[in-house]
Amino acid sequence: MIEETSKKTMDHKIQLAVEAYQFLKNTTIKERAEFMNAVADHIEALGEELLTTAHAETSLPLARLTGEKARTIGQWRSYAKAVASGIYTESRIDLAQPEKQKGDLRKYNIGIGPVLVFGASNFPFAFSTAGGDTASAIGAGCPVIVKAHPAHPKTSQIMADAITATVERSGWPEGIFSHITGTSHEIGSYLTQHKDIHAVAFTGSFNGGKALFDIANRRENPIPVFAEMGSINPVFAFEQLLEDKAENLAKEYASSLTLGVGQFCTNPGVFIALKGNHLNRFITALKKEITEIVPVNMLHKGIFDNFEKLKGIASEQSEVEIIAEVNTKINEWQGRAVVAQTTGQNFIQNPILSEEIFGPFGIIVACETSEELLQIAHQLKGQLTITVAGTAQDVRENLNLINLLKDKCGRLLFNGMPTGVEVVYAMQHGGPFPSTTDTRFTSVGPDAVKRFVRPISFQNWPDEFLPEELKDENPLQISRIVDGEVNSGSLKLETV
Amino acid sequence: MIEETSKKTMDHKIQLAVEAYQFLKNTTIKERAEFMNAVADHIEALGEELLTTAHAETSLPLARLTGEKARTIGQWRSYAKAVASGIYTESRIDLAQPEKQKGDLRKYNIGIGPVLVFGASNFPFAFSTAGGDTASAIGAGCPVIVKAHPAHPKTSQIMADAITATVERSGWPEGIFSHITGTSHEIGSYLTQHKDIHAVAFTGSFNGGKALFDIANRRENPIPVFAEMGSINPVFAFEQLLEDKAENLAKEYASSLTLGVGQFCTNPGVFIALKGNHLNRFITALKKEITEIVPVNMLHKGIFDNFEKLKGIASEQSEVEIIAEVNTKINEWQGRAVVAQTTGQNFIQNPILSEEIFGPFGIIVACETSEELLQIAHQLKGQLTITVAGTAQDVRENLNLINLLKDKCGRLLFNGMPTGVEVVYAMQHGGPFPSTTDTRFTSVGPDAVKRFVRPISFQNWPDEFLPEELKDENPLQISRIVDGEVNSGSLKLETV
Known part of the structure; x- marks a missing residue:
């Protein structure tokens, strides 16, 4: 019997996510990567119970599930590595030019806000509660609300518990991750309409994905929906x-x-x-x-x-x-x-x-x-x-x-065949409508993180108030575009 | 008197754009940058007539228009430089690993398709017919259909002629750029609904931008609308x-x-x-x-x-x-x-x-x-x-x-004041709804190009059929992510 999460509980969990976002958006890429690796460790340590539960709930063979578990861990780790590299911050600095009356301008990507993730039925690990959508949203700096897929509720709960335990151990706010259960479509619709949800990720049928897309666009403040809705792959x-x-x-x-x-x-x-x-x-x-x-x-x-x-x-x-x-x-x-x-x-x-x-x-x-x-x-x-x-x-x-x-x-x-979707940078898992709602993004590979960021520019801010990613010293040692050129160094050294 | 472009003419121009897209998506970043610089040269060579016409049509002072002309030329040139750098191709290569039965996978960004650009009233050069939207769409590899702003028709025509002349001189298909005139809202609505338009860029009022956004999302194949709709900038x-x-x-x-x-x-x-x-x-x-x-x-x-x-x-x-x-x-x-x-x-x-x-x-x-x-x-x-x-x-x-x-x-x-929007990498001109329809993108600075690209992966293709951006030899000498690491070299040298 799957519990239908009440609206009151959903509202409460979203409020926790809103608070967690204020924390998470100020974490550095390194801190988030560390958290993601800790989730991977936690999933890796899950014993036989995960596999036998998923097998019972999905009929998928144990060998396949063993592979999918490894893939899921690999997603958390490879996305963590990509996040830590700074690639998704797209940091740009244009230094002040007082003689031209131009101010100092620095831009980087922050998390877009709390993200709603729908678990998929056909990948109980890799595209579900602790799947690639959850990993990439947290990597981007966004708290996640997962609507668990009702076809494998116990599997989802084991994965949710693993993430929750990681949140607790890290000392991060509990709203970083929430798990919502239920079988009614109204839950997904209610969450998608919630003013504090800022993006939606979904893998499933055309009817399901398109319905969410339409709901999201009719909101007072429309939000992006990344729905992967399948195709016939000629x-x-x-x-x-x-x-x-x-x-x-x-x-x-x-x-x-x-x-x-x-x-x-x-x-x-x-x-x-x-x-x-x-x-x-x-x-x-x-x-x-x-x-x-x-x-x-x-x-x-x-x-x-x-x-x-x-x-x-x-x-x-x-x-x-x-x-x-x-x-x-x-x-x-x-x-x-x-x-x-x-x-x-x-x-x-x-x-x-x-x-x-x-x-x-x-x-x-x-x-x-x-x-x-x-x-x-x-x-x-x-x-x-x-x-x-x-x-x-x-x-x-x-x-x-x-x-x-x-x-x-x-x-x-x-040549070759399309089944087998490698989790690598060069993967594009997303195509023109109606295979997805947004052909500009992928839901597989580290680039999946890009779905959940947005840029913000800081003009003329003193170094002490800038995020680590944009400080003169470049303490995270990331590659940035400085005055139009790629630069991995500290700006302080140059001016000494 | 502004001519209302007929539906038949619009259909014809869009068909030319569809054909031009097949050409343009196979041009290299260097070729497009060269074209963009040629447009800049052409605009630079425009004489007093441009300024006096714009002054008569907009009441904007000649000094301001002179500055805006320089800014417009600067946009074409700086976006061209950024396009040529390869940054917006986001090229990634994951080499085959036969021992793991993993194929060769290569991804880069191509133009999303023909783009509809609406000219704005308050920047007759920089945000209009030959403005930043047109420059960034062409830079991305997209043909452009401009709906000229009816408040400065003659200015728009001079700019349109400059781009058309550049297209002719380059020997590129005429559908790279089309100019559509008229005062009725139906023209914009018709174009936004057209199945062969793949994205829309707009700068103007909330009512105008939101109407286009809604039309685009109700299409059989929804498309992105980048509408910058202003704000109160507290x-x-x-x-x-x-x-x-x-x-x-x-x-x-x-x-x-x-x-x-x-x-x-x-x-x-x-x-x-x-x-x-x-x-x-x-x-x-x-x-x-x-x-x-x-x-x-x-x-x-x-x-x-x-x-x-x-x-x-x-x-x-x-x-x-x-x-x-x-x-x-x-x-x-x-x-x-x-x-x-x-x-x-x-x-x-x-x-x-x-x-x-x-x-x-x-x-x-x-x-x-x-x-x-x-x-x-x-x-x-x-x-x-x-x-x-x-x-x-x-x-x-x-x-x-x-x-x-x-x-x-x-x-x-x-501190400082928000007026004065520098055309640099670190600029973010785009904010949360309702200031724009998509806070994830900017309409000022070279990053404006990102609005009009989408990724495509090639799996196991022989080098001869790959785009220059993804060939082993890296003939364009761009920075790519190869097997997870930044790499500006040729892959051939390494394997010799």
Whole structure:
């Protein structure tokens, strides 16, 4: 039974966050990084209970959860390192020029204010209570209010306790982190409308993310919403590569499509190629691969039911043919992989076929002409990823198409498959609408911190009142832009 | 007579911008910087006609326009230099680690797409057709559609011609820049709703900016709107400073309040202090200063009428007393400086007194207690600037208040006055809502470019297909983050 947090309690927790913000915005990047590393240590020390609880709540295999735990710890540590480097302070100093009557001006980024984070169902650790959104918001200097995902309440509570214990041990104000539970949509809506919430991070469905986005923009003081809402992650496969490697590609595609029972935002739900012998070879190999996939339980019954429903709708569309399906009789809420096929024209004309189906469902789009491929690219909505399966020669022959694909995604792959989202600086996990509400930001990798900062300039302030990041002496030894040039030194030494 | 651009023409110009974007997003930062410098040269070469036309259209003095022209040229050149440095590409490379099955991942920022820029009335050069928004969007790699401000159509046309001539000379596609004229609000609304516009920049009234923001968020694919909508830029004056320098401060305040007939977004419309002898001295001196101001014409009759109207409304509020006013009989649409006074409690309780009045109108808020100052700070809406007029001791005694003020503005001054917005890296011209729609960005200084970029990651692409900014060799010699560390070198050298 999940407790519905009352409005009174939510108001109280937000008030604590407001107070904690006044503290947190004056901490240095080094202090916050230390705190983040302490959270990582705390999570690392959590025993078997975390894994067994999450396994029971999500059906995710222990091996996957072990990996996800390591990833989550890695997020806290790598974001901490990036925060400590000063990169997200974007510190700039323009020294006074009295002869030109120009004052001293210094700018850096501070936390935007209390941040509301929604836990996701498909990553109980890495995108949930103690996930990347929480880590990046605290790194930015923002207190966090987590609305726990109701699909794994006990797991969330263990993680919340770990963060709370870290807050207590650090002596920081308790409002740095709050945990809110409940199943009703009203909780999320109430929190998103609260005047003291300054940003929202969400990973989940389009309907959920878009609703929060609309609420946030209708506030008296609108706030940013970073909603990652998934996509169909098309794979465009080209002639020469198919000729060379149709069977290998089928193996790779089947594996990516069914990884984690297809429950990834980067699941490659559409495979687009010219029809012909090469594509036929790919399809023949894919059928064999798919039928051998052993079905396992999806995250929860709601997701399974939705998968079955959407799979049914897609399969019933005209000119859509199921070409491969796992034959095994399924139990409970096992997600059975299915691959369908349709024509380029049908895909272009029927928008239902461009909707995401969360789970192991793929559709092969067999095009008549290169023109059709280009038309599909033109029409594509924003995607987290697009994959070009091709040889260098295929790329040279399709430069216009590939140039256009850059406008439609956040990450463009050359071969390989889009599942597997590395937590590194160069990752972009966020694409044009509707894959996210804001294509300018990523929710994976240290750059996720950038979502929660805003710049403030100080004009003519005495050194004693400036934040450490902007003091003459540069006590944190960060890289700053001083009078237009990169400078990692102290300004005092230069003037001695 | 201003021509109303037809929808057909607007559609055509946007289509040209879409085509130009495909070209522009593949230009390098160096190529765009070169183009921007060429625009600067072109504007610099414009003769007397530019100044006399702008003078006739805006009533702004020739000296001011000469300065604004230099500033505009400076914007193009300094933004070009910043763009060429690579800072806004935020290039990151995480090299492949085959032993960990990690692919090569490279990310950089590209232009977000065609940008719609609205010219402003109060800066016919620097915030208009060839102003900072146009320069920063092109620097980011975005074609620009300018909706010219109808208050200075001929000036706008001269500037548009200069940019168009630069486009022609460079051999770049004509859609890089388009100029749209008209007086109806429908034009702005139509353009903001157009599916191929990807961002909007606006400087003007709250009503105008908020309307565009709402339109943009209701689109099928919402887009960012950067609207700078002005503010009342409060000055908080403290005891010790007032005791030391009441008369000097009055001189400074009067001068800033009436500079350019008060027609600046950073005009300090509110002066807040504890009542008493020191404030009385300030007021006595201020009266003398204000009555000596020579009234001059405002930008146009509409602005003058609006100033007179809002000044009248504010003056008629209960417990508001006019304490200083220019006595001279005014002609045409001369803006006559006025200073009113009220109590802290009245200012807190009457929201009308916190509304911006565009023009030389100031209100002195005489508070009973420090608590009242704090209450005013708590209640303040977002501001472009807040000024602390104090000594170091005043600051030490009011740290809580000053900490709170950081949440309410984009630029916090210690003494000095907020008018005069330097075009440098450390400038933040943008504050919490409602001073702007997005406090995370600035519209002045090279960082204005950041508004118009979005990141894209390339996974596993052969070097030949990567943009110059991400190639192994680092041909543009920019600073990149490679495997988590800052690196300005070539990756080829290292692996030889």
